[in-house]
Amino acid sequence: EVQLVESGGGLVQPGGSLRLSCAASGFTFSSYWMSWVRQAPGKGLEWVANIKQDGSEKYYVDSVKGRFTISRDNAKNSLYLQMNSLRAEDTAVYYCARVVVVAATPRSYYYYMDVWGKGTTVTVSS
Amino acid sequence: EIVLTQSPGTLSLSPGERATLSCRASQSVSSSYLAWYQQKPGQAPRLLIYGASSRATGIPDRFSGSGSGTDFTLTISRLEPEDFAVYYCQQYGSSSWTFGQGTKVEIK
Numbered sequence: 082e083v084q085l086v087e088s089g090g091g092l093v094q095p096g097g098s099l100r101l102s103c104a105a106s107g108f109t110f111s112s113y114w115m116s117w118v119r120q121a122p123g124k125g126l127e128w129v130a131n132i133k134q135d136g137s138e139k140y141y142v143d144s145v146k147g148r149f150t151i152s153r154d155n156a157k158n159s160l161y162l163q164m165n166s167l168r169a170e171d172t173a174v175y176y177c178a179r180v181v182v183v184a185a186t187p188r189s190y191y192y193y194m195d196v197w198g199k200g201t202t203v204t205v206s207s
Numbered sequence: 208e209i210v211l212t213q214s215p216g217t218l219s220l221s222p223g224e225r226a227t228l229s230c231r232a233s234q235s236v237s238s239s240y241l242a243w244y245q246q247k248p249g250q251a252p253r254l255l256i257y258g259a260s261s262r263a264t265g266i267p268d269r270f271s272g273s274g275s276g277t278d279f280t281l282t283i284s285r286l287e288p289e290d291f292a293v294y295y296c297q298q299y300g301s302s303s304w305t306f307g308q309g310t311k312v313e314i315k
Contacts, residue, residue, distance in 0.1 A: 116304070126297075191239050191240075194252075
């Protein structure tokens with residue numbers, strides 16, 4: 082069964098750090114881009130970061146640049162999100178998601194997130 | 208950055224009725240980059256539609272997607288009790304993703 086399981090969430094004070102993990106199983110982890118997406122309480126979905134299959138490309142939403150770092154360990158089938166200088170507005174459920182990039186036509190690609198974990202909750206509060 | 212605006216914010220319908228959800232982009236989006244997700248309370252999002260109109264694996268054919276350019280639509284032909292949820296459109300562009308703010312489909 083294809084599965085993603087997040088862990089590492091919790092309560093942290095403003096300015097603190099937290100490292101989230103996402104354990105993948107049931108598929109060839111090293112073949113996929115991966116993403117983190119978050120959802121603040123009662124709010125919509127917000128993409129946070131992407132990482133390429135070999136970790137050579139990483140992209141972030143502007144609000145976390147310089148504070149969050151996405152990484153992966155393909156040998157351990159794991160995705161990570163190191164979060165530093167946390168703010169109250171970072172409070173959210175954090176989901177990891179598998180990204181599919183497949184050819185739609187000879188000149189275009191489909192991009193979408195087809196497998197999601199159940200999420201881990203991060204609360205930033207004093 | 209492309210902004211996706213979904214309408215209406217809330218749709219109040221009865222089981223068996225047709226639901227039509229709109230997603231409008233601030234600039235043209237490639238159809239192959241447009242997806243729709245369903246989210247129920249306390250659950251992770253679930254992929255429904257990718258490439259604007261292709262149903263994901265296991266998605267019932269009462270769900271359909273259409274549109275191009277800046278206007279996209281998700282249609283649920285006949286609402287089942289399990290379809291009452293929040294729906295998000297999403298687009299990929301410039302190595303990043305944006306989501307619409309969501310449309311809640313609630314029981315009337």
